[in-house]
Amino acid sequence: MKKKRVYKILYGVLTAMLSLRPNGEEPSGEQEEERLQPVGTSDGSIAAPAISDVVAPEVVEESTGIEPVAEEPEVTEEPIAEVEDEEPAEIVEEQEPAEIEEVVEEQELAEEPDVIEEQPTEEVVEEEQPQDEQEVQEEPAEEIQEEAEAELEEEAQEEEPAEGIDTRFPTVDGLCFEWQEQTQTYTVTGVDETQQRITRVVIPQELFGYPVTEIGDSAFRGCRFLTEVVVPEGVTRIGHRAFYGCYALERVELPDSLTSVGDEMFYLCMAITSQTEFDNAYYLGNKRNPYVLLSIHKSRDVDSCVIHQRTKFIDRGAFAECRSLAKIEIPSGVLGIGCKAFYRCVSLESVTLGSGLVHIGDSAFYGCSHLSSVEYTGTREAWGRITIDANNEPLTKPVMRFRPTFSRPQ
Numbered sequence: 001m002k003k004k005r006v007y008k009i010l011y012g013v014l015t016a017m018l019s020l021r022p023n024g025e026e027p028s029g030e031q032e033e034e035r036l037q038p039v040g041t042s043d044g045s046i047a048a049p050a051i052s053d054v055v056a057p058e059v060v061e062e063s064t065g066i067e068p069v070a071e072e073p074e075v076t077e078e079p080i081a082e083v084e085d086e087e088p089a090e091i092v093e094e095q096e097p098a099e100i101e102e103v104v105e106e107q108e109l110a111e112e113p114d115v116i117e118e119q120p121t122e123e124v125v126e127e128e129q130p131q132d133e134q135e136v137q138e139e140p141a142e143e144i145q146e147e148a149e150a151e152l153e154e155e156a157q158e159e160e161p162a163e164g165i166d167t168r169f170p171t172v173d174g175l176c177f178e179w180q181e182q183t184q185t186y187t188v189t190g191v192d193e194t195q196q197r198i199t200r201v202v203i204p205q206e207l208f209g210y211p212v213t214e215i216g217d218s219a220f221r222g223c224r225f226l227t228e229v230v231v232p233e234g235v236t237r238i239g240h241r242a243f244y245g246c247y248a249l250e251r252v253e254l255p256d257s258l259t260s261v262g263d264e265m266f267y268l269c270m271a272i273t274s275q276t277e278f279d280n281a282y283y284l285g286n287k288r289n290p291y292v293l294l295s296i297h298k299s300r301d302v303d304s305c306v307i308h309q310r311t312k313f314i315d316r317g318a319f320a321e322c323r324s325l326a327k328i329e330i331p332s333g334v335l336g337i338g339c340k341a342f343y344r345c346v347s348l349e350s351v352t353l354g355s356g357l358v359h360i361g362d363s364a365f366y367g368c369s370h371l372s373s374v375e376y377t378g379t380r381e382a383w384g385r386i387t388i389d390a391n392n393e394p395l396t397k398p399v400m401r402f403r404p405t406f407s408r409p410q
Contacts, residue, residue: 167208174198177207178216187214191223198223199248202230215242217262224248233257238265247271252284254292261313263339263361266295280305281318294318303347307331314341316361323347332356332377337364339389346370351395355382355404362389369394375401 168179174195177186186207191198201220204212217239220226226246231238233255240262243249251274252266266272275282276290280302285292291308295315303324307314309331316338319325325345330337332354339361342348348368355378365371371394376383380402388395 170207172204172207175201175203177212179210180214183213185211185213187216188212188219189216190219196223197225199225200228201226203232203235205232205234213237215239217241218244221245227251229253231255231258236260238262240264241267243269245269250274253286254284255286256289256292256312258292258312259335260359261293261315261336261338264316267316278306278308281307283308283311297322300324304328307334309333312336314338316340317343319345321345326350328352330354330357335359337361339363340366343367349373351375352377354378357386360386360388360392360395363391364389365394366391367394371395372398373401374398375403377403379404 170177170179171192174192176189176192178189180187188203191201201223203215206212211234213235214237215231215235218241219239220229221241221244223243223246225248226243227248228251229243229249230253234257235255236257237260238254238258241264242262243252243266244264245268246266247268248271249266249269250271252272253274272284272295275284275295277283277298278291280298281294282296282298283291283293284295289310291310293313293315294307294311295318297305297319300322301324302319302322303326305319305325305328307328307330310333311331312333312335314330314334314337317340318338319328320340320343322342323344323346325342326347327350328342328348329352333356334354335356336359337357341361341364342351343363343365344367345365346367346369348365349370350373351365351371352375355376357376357378374395383400383402
């Protein structure tokens with residue numbers, strides 16, 4: 001735009017200069033040479049040709065298509081400066097498109113907020129509607145969850161394991177288990193690392209539809225905060241030192257189904273109070289049979305003790321150092337005698353062992369130096385099948401008497 005206007009101005013200037021000549025006739029070549037020759041003056045000096053005579057040829061050259069701009073830049077610069085100063089209206093015209101653009105931008109900005117205000121309102125509505133639906137759905141979901149948890153507590157063992165659970169070494173309710181392929185059963189091996197401060201343990205009867213039959217060796221050893229243990233029916237074995245050092249343990253429930261218990265099962269569990277007293281000893285068991293395990297004597301000064309007929313095990317050190325005990329008779333229902341059960345009972349002279357005996361622990365009769373009579377109510381062959389651990393020489397020194405007993409047919 002600026003170039004076109006500059007050309008128009010130049011064209012007007014040149015036209016005005018050409019109009020200075022009479023009749024608008026272009027000079028001939030000879031007249032041009034005579035006009036450009038210096039003119040002498042009265043004092044003998046030479047006068048320069050007139051400005052109009054010099055400019056005229058340039059105008060002629062421009063009209064013929066010759067570009068004099070490169071040769072005479074002064075002619076083009078002076079009119080440009082004058083045009084910029086004299087015609088402010090042209091500057092206004094150049095600014096008009098910019099003003100139009102600003103107006104368009106303002107209109108667009110004025111329209112955009114309407115769109116911005118409408119979009120969030122629609123989003124809010126879309127977000128609020130699902131929230132209401134979720135609130136409506138959460139109430140029945142919580143009720144369903146509570147019912148499901150109740151069902152899990154009653155029938156958890158009958159359900160299939162959830163995806164991602166390792167059924168060979170699962171962890172359920174803080175308890176760790178191990179699958180026994182040969183017997184198709186589970187063994188409790190301990191507690192999860194996050195449950196070291198556990199206070200109550202209830203062993204499940206089944207896991208994933210398979211029976212839980214054993215508590216492994218040292219499974220709960222060192223659980224110092226453990227106060228209660230419930231072992232259900234169906235568990236047949238409790239391993240060595242299973243509850244060793246559970247100093248806070250107070251209540252223990254043992255099942256009739258036990259067929260084997262390890263040595264030092266409750267060693268250093270000095271706080272147990274859920275014991276049943278019978279004659280000169282205390283027992284652990286369950287409501288139906290509180291005499292499953294003879295745990296400890298009432299006093300070291302006892303001279304005799306009648307063991308309950310429903311007793312199945314005599315615990316480690318049950319009568320250790322009872323120096324006044326002279327005679328003991330073990331019923332046929334007893335399966336095992338723990339290590340050091342009659343350790344250093346120096347006055348013990350007579351022992352009767354029941355026919356149901358399977359295992360005699362290490363040093364069970366060690367130091368019984370006055371033992372002179374040992375009687376076994378089973379057969380000689382059955383005696384040979386009993387596992388007798390080391391340091392039980394007093395049982396072999398006296399002459400063994402076999403007095404088989406037979407139940408009468410009903």
